[in-house]
Amino acid sequence: MPNRYDEADLEVELLHLYKQWGALGYWAKRFHQMFSPHCKRYKGGVAAVRSVLYKNETRGFSFLEQHDRLELSVECLVLKPEWHQLFNDRDRNRTKEKLGRKTC
Secondary structure, eight states, X not given: OOOOOOHHHHXXXXXXXXXXXXXXXXXXXXXXXXXXXXXXXXXXHHHHHHHHHXXXXXXXXXXXXXTTOGGGSHHHHHTSXXXXXXXXXXXXXXXXXXXXXXXX
């Protein structure tokens, strides 16, 4: 049986991704504010991910695609088994739609 991760765990993972993006030269500061509880723009990890998923294009996805690092995208995170219970089929279908033939 897979481990059960909750939204707090997701926010930790998002912070880890954010730091990896920064190491590549991309700091998604507004996105960071959406999953950081101490920030005024805080929505929570799931809502932050969904806000990115349902945009047609984001600078972050484009940046990661250009750097051949889509495995660091929130889209790829949504498809990981450990986060399955936090996202629904609609979210996963949207993710697959955005990724198209690209792989994580």
